[in-house]
Amino acid sequence: MAADPTATQLIEKHRPTLDQALETIRSRAYWSPHAEHPKAYGEDAAPEGKAAFEALRGTRFELDQPGTDGWAGEEISPYGIELGITYPHPDPDVLLPVMRAAIPAWRDAGPEVRAAVCLEILSRINARTHEFAHAVMHTSGQAFMMAFQAGGPHAQDRGLEAVAYAFAEQTRTPGEAPWSKPQGKRDPLELSKTFQAVPRGVALMIGCNTFPTWNGYPGLFASLATGNPVLVKPHPRAVLPLALTVRVAREVLAEAGFDPNLVALAVDRPDEGLAKILALRPEVRIIDYTGSTSFGDWLEENARQAQVYTEKAGVNTVVIDSTDDYKGMIGNLAFSLSLYSGQMCTTPQNLLIPRDGISTDAGPKTYDEVVGDLAGAVQGLLGDDARANALLGAIVNPQVAGRITAAPELGEVALASREVTHPEFPGATVRTPVMVKADGERKQWEAADTEPPFLSECFGPVSFAVAVDSTPEGVELLRRTLRDKGAMTVGAYTTSPEVERLVEDACLEECAQLSLNLTGGVYVNQTAAFSDFHGSGGNPAANAALCDTAFVANRFRTVEVRRQA
């Protein structure tokens, strides 16, 4: 169906990348078409990207969207600078019907054209990774290098992964098929059949503050690749990276001969609650959301006209039983706790450590020694301000900062947070992690009417060193945590096959992703597209995984037309 020459060219250009992505989601090997190193983008890319970002500040972000009834936006960077950018505010009564009207041509273009257009969008975003890095940095508070990688190539990988899953699923059934049923001596019954993927309707993607692109791209591209127009509603504090994304998408769509309104932006006025308003519109048939449990639950319960995919809060846990690389374990955990000030949905919160200590290659270690060594490792890692700034980034919003301040009320402080000054951005709020000791005795968490603080998500750089009576008791606490609170990640350190089996069984039964004995350069909070699943979709932390077939298969339906042959 790729009659349009532009579409044909896009297929020729991107089909090899799509094929490699399709192969990799099956092999789960390492692969990425998006370079991780800033220098890979050419000598001029860094200054140009920064200049492009600076040029956006203090401007009106024009998108030429129908139904724009005003301008909104008041982003302030976690690094202390005002962005001063305003964005289109939509009149849903105008914009949504326009988006719906764009469906037939996009639907009839077929899965391959849609995939090629999506890959062109990603490819143009990739070419502007430096600009996106600044946009992500000054909305999420991520340090530049992390904003570059997680907000750039890694997010682009997750988008491409979603396109690959969507393409695979839409092409599983052939476009046409003959059918002939023998009837003994009589003529066979014969039909010719066609099968077409049809979209559900308008998809709403509700972005988050911390990873606007990384968490936003899977839903955005899964919906677009399956034929649905996508309305992007960013977090009010992290609009720019998604506004840039929308602009690129609209440009590519228009160039390929499609209605640019297949992707549009919707930015809140203060206290308007635009996400709630849009989520209940009858045109909206798919919603992707990353954020708080309360709003995720609200969406699941109220947006009944839509398929709702949510990533909410969880309580990530690490079981520490024993290790044959004590130094590696401590170093790995210290890094995990520090990266982006623990503001990742995958950062460990609860470290379960047997009260009587653990055995290690460096001899037995008491609970206090493990906690002390971990605290020391974090202090060492972040002792130098330049390194601390490069690793921590800035605190994304006042709520997270408040949790750091309040942490000492939750228990004895094993590691105090300190303020770090940022040399370039004096207004940045930079804080090192805080760790609190907690009692994980069974009676602390078994009773239904009392709940220790460590069983609530405390998003940000606050962790709990939870003393448990034994490793098996710790695994029971892990089960309870997974069942009632959910988790995006579980970690465990053990040299015992029995303990390994115990933890694995808990994760299989409560449906959580497990990292075992990480002591090197891979961290429990990082997942790689095409290989690792982000979340399981089977515990309360998220109702979907990034990315699997279930994430794409219900964003479209297949309409069959059969004719007498």
Add this chain to the structure above:
Amino acid sequence: MAADPTATQLIEKHRPTLDQALETIRSRAYWSPHAEHPKAYGEDAAPEGKAAFEALRGTRFELDQPGTDGWAGEEISPYGIELGITYPHPDPDVLLPVMRAAIPAWRDAGPEVRAAVCLEILSRINARTHEFAHAVMHTSGQAFMMAFQAGGPHAQDRGLEAVAYAFAEQTRTPGEAPWSKPQGKRDPLELSKTFQAVPRGVALMIGCNTFPTWNGYPGLFASLATGNPVLVKPHPRAVLPLALTVRVAREVLAEAGFDPNLVALAVDRPDEGLAKILALRPEVRIIDYTGSTSFGDWLEENARQAQVYTEKAGVNTVVIDSTDDYKGMIGNLAFSLSLYSGQMCTTPQNLLIPRDGISTDAGPKTYDEVVGDLAGAVQGLLGDDARANALLGAIVNPQVAGRITAAPELGEVALASREVTHPEFPGATVRTPVMVKADGERKQWEAADTEPPFLSECFGPVSFAVAVDSTPEGVELLRRTLRDKGAMTVGAYTTSPEVERLVEDACLEECAQLSLNLTGGVYVNQTAAFSDFHGSGGNPAANAALCDTAFVANRFRTVEVRRQA
């Protein structure tokens, strides 16, 4: 993981069938491993099957299930005989935990063993098709040949299809994968990863009165093949076919070394509302349901802890614009309206006919001529009592019989229903279809506050010959019907490519399955497993299609364990 010798043998025995099923769901060609002809089952099969059914009458149906707190069941055949069979009534507080406890071994057996066990269950059911045919006949009221085919091989096909989809999806991700990420001059980052499909929990399959096996097997086998125990809650009037299914499943599971409680039966006491009770149990994480819109909607709104797959009511429509085979069209429609007294969720209800008539190969035909010819064709088809009994079967329940009696209140009768005597079962309620004329002028259906009777599902042998102002107006009525009421099937007859496109666009936009110009031996109400989708899952008649990936992909989740390599 197929350590058990029985499991290995089952894989050897059934892998070729599974592979053929996997190939056919991709090619959508005709195929079935289950013979349609009663004689294919051997000379003794017919008397043995009948004797087996007779031997069940008046007995207690023992299943040796834990948590059986009594016996329930009072099925009366639509052919007028009492079955007199009682079945285990469950104490959910005992049975559900036992079912949950069976999960780990079933989960760890892996997708191939589970598929092989499911195929063995289907194969043993297939061998007893004659017995099942009597059970289906005397619960659904289907005539023997239909009960044999639709309740036997066709249902078995749909079960096998679900197993194939489930297997394909669970094996899309490899069980193990190495991962190596280059780090320039440094050593690569290396991990070894395992991926395991884990079930969601107990699946509840709520059966229907008319097609206990055909509509029940997809959900049952999709859930079981993805690792979930299945609690089967049949319709109180159609227990026996599913009770036999549960018995076979339990036997095969036990022989293969698994807990037979992976499949169990739950039969209502009168007015107990057991389905509602079970649907809200926290152990129940998947629900499959076929039946009324009101209970389907209730499940979707209330069983929030579960994935809910529903097939509900719809208003199936045929657009009659023109034809080059008038006789074939009339004959095909007459058969569709008559088969199983229109008691199929796929039977056409509304025939939209232009008020000014249609053009045909037999010359122009007025609205009244088309309606009269169709009425005459039905009368001709069912004029002979023996043939009428063989085609109609019996009226499944008093509600359907009541609708036939009340039909004349809905409009001018174009075809009156008549009572047919059954020679073998004098107590059978056998009725020919009734057709009522209706005015399909736009003002009849456009206003939100008034709704003509033809816009409500009138389940059973009641159809409406709806006079529309023109074919395009008819297509508008089709759109309105699909959007607000949904449909399992849409038919259309036209010789005009423009009209064909119009109808096709309506079906693509409102997501309905379309049969065009059927004039031979394939009927709009029949779908073939492996090739046709039953329902679309995208309009109000059903939220899922039988069978596609979306039907299986969210019944399990994938748990990844990654280890430093």
